[in-house]
Structure formats: structure tokens, C-alpha cells
Amino acid sequence: MAKVTREMVERAGIDVDQLLELLVKNAAAELTTYYYYTILRANLTGLDGETIKEIAEVARVEDRNHFEALMPRIYELGGKLPADMKEFHDMSACPPASLPQNPTAEDILKVLVEAERCAVRGYTQICNMTAGKDHRTYDLALAILNEEIEHESWFSEFLGEGPSGHFMRRGETSPFVSKFLK
Amino acid sequence: MRYFSLEELRNYDGVDGKPAYIGYKGAVYDVSGSFLWSNGKHQALHRAGFDLTEELKSAPHGEEFIMRFPVVGRLSDK
Numbered sequence: 001m002a003k004v005t006r007e008m009v010e011r012a013g014i015d016v017d018q019l020l021e022l023l024v025k026n027a028a029a030e031l032t033t034y035y036y037y038t039i040l041r042a043n044l045t046g047l048d049g050e051t052i053k054e055i056a057e058v059a060r061v062e063d064r065n066h067f068e069a070l071m072p073r074i075y076e077l078g079g080k081l082p083a084d085m086k087e088f089h090d091m092s093a094c095p096p097a098s099l100p101q102n103p104t105a106e107d108i109l110k111v112l113v114e115a116e117r118c119a120v121r122g123y124t125q126i127c128n129m130t131a132g133k134d135h136r137t138y139d140l141a142l143a144i145l146n147e148e149i150e151h152e153s154w155f156s157e158f159l160g161e162g163p164s165g166h167f168m169r170r171g172e173t174s175p176f177v178s179k180f181l182k
Numbered sequence: 183m184r185y186f187s188l189e190e191l192r193n194y195d196g197v198d199g200k201p202a203y204i205g206y207k208g209a210v211y212d213v214s215g216s217f218l219w220s221n222g223k224h225q226a227l228h229r230a231g232f233d234l235t236e237e238l239k240s241a242p243h244g245e246e247f248i249m250r251f252p253v254v255g256r257l258s259d260k
Contacts, residue, residue: 018226025225093225094218095217120242124242125241
């Protein structure tokens with residue numbers, strides 16, 4: 001634990017235990033999403049599925065990166081990840097992004113976009129809590145939020161909800177979060 | 183329709199297998215079946231057994247997320 005770090009955040013008026021619970025829940029959401037997206041991606045088959053497989057893969061890899069980026073902040077603030085993986089899964093901030101039965105590509109897209117929307121809500125909440133008070137957590141949550149918003153936009157666009165204004169990643173993944181992974 | 187006082191509502195906190203009910207704009211909703219209300223707690227910030235009308239104002243979602251749950255009663259004025 002980084003004692004002074006935690007003290008600074010507490011002095012700024014943040015309930016650190018509550019913040020840690022949120023960070024752990026969102027870390028759980030990221031890692032479980034990485035798992036569920038693996039299954040969703042594998043089932044994106046055929047002409048429609050193959051069209052979105054690449055972009056689903058980028059979201060999958062970036063969600064894993066989000067887990068990796070969150071983990072050190074949890075320990076810095078004096079928190080920890082649960083020892084029990086099932087407990088970790090069940091405390092996720094978002095419901096499981098499970099594969100629908102006999103899914104079409106559109107069915108899978110709806111699962112993907114709902115998972116991203118849950119993440120956007122979660123990181124917006126963390127940003128709101130930490131803005132101007134816990135600069136490092138805010139910076140991290142904002143970086144993740146930027147990527148989650150792009151994921152939502154990609155899937156939303158494929159669902160015909162309107163243009164996202166985005167193009168697929170060029171080069172490396174996690175353009176916003178990568179600074180926390182070095 | 184069953185009526186709940188705020189004190190009665192506290193008994194439905196979702197802890198130890200009890201149902202998880204929340205109050206919102208005079209209605210009482212059963213959130214027990216929701217993954218996001220496990221053990222009567224939502225996103226580390228909100229607890230079942232309370233009137234959450236004020237708390238929802240600062241939530242990152244609208245009331246449509248509450249209104250999808252079954253209504254089990256109304257909050258009484260007493």
C-alpha cells in the first residue's frame with residue numbers, strides 16, 4: 001500500500017474503502033468481460049460475424065488491458081483482489097456478457113453494446129467521484145472511459161444506431177490506457 | 183397493493199437471503215433477482231431497504247433502470 005497516497009485521497013474527502021470496492025467490481029467486470037468476449041468473438045461467424053470479429057477482438061484485448069491497469073491502483077490504495085475467482089466473478093460491476101442461444105451477429109452485437117454501456121456508466125461514476133480529489137484514479141478511470149466510449153460507439157454503429165465517426169484502431173491497442181501499462 | 187413504511191422497507195435489505203426492495207418515487211420495487219443488486223448492494227454505493235429517489239439523481243443512469251423491476255407495493259406516508 002502507498003500510505004501517503006491513500007492519506008491524500010482520504011483527506012480530499014473520498015471514502016477510500018467505497019472507492020476500492022468500486023475499483024475491484026470494475027476490475028472484475030473487465031476480466032470477466034475479457035472471458036465472455038472470447039466466447040462471443042468465437043461465435044462471430046459467417047459473413048455478418050466475420051465483419052465485426054476484428055473489432056470485437058480489439059474490445060476484448062482492451063478490456064483485459066483495463067483489468068491490468070486497474071490492479072496496481074487497487075493495491076496502491078490498500079485494497080486487494082479476492083483470492084476466490086468465483087467470488088470475483090460474482091461481484092462484477094456489470095452482468096455477465098453471456099452468449100445468447102442460437103445467436104445471430106446482431107444478437108451478439110446487442111450483448112457487446114450493453115456490456116460497453118455498463119462500463120461507460122461505471123467509469124463515469126468513478127470519474128465523478130474522484131474528479132479534483134484523487135488525481136491518479138481519475139486519470140486512470142478517464143483513460144479507460146475514453147476506450148469504453150469508443151467500444152460502445154463501434155458496436156452502436158454496427159447496430160445501425162448512427163455513425164460513430166470512428167475508424168478501427170491503427171497499430172497498437174489501448175491508445176488511452178497504454179501509459180498505465182508501461 | 184401493499185403499503186410499506188420506511189421502517190418496514192429497511193427489513194428488505196437483501197442481506198442473508200432476505201428480499202431486496204428499494205423505494206423510488208412512492209413505489210417499492212423488488213430488485214432481488216438482479217445480478218447488480220447481489221446481497222442488497224448496488225455498485226458499492228446504494229443499499230436495498232431504502233428510498234433511493236434522491237440517490238438516483240446522481241446515478242449514471244435514469245429511472246428506466248428501476249422501472250423494469252416488479253412493483254411490490256407503495257411507500258406509505260406514515
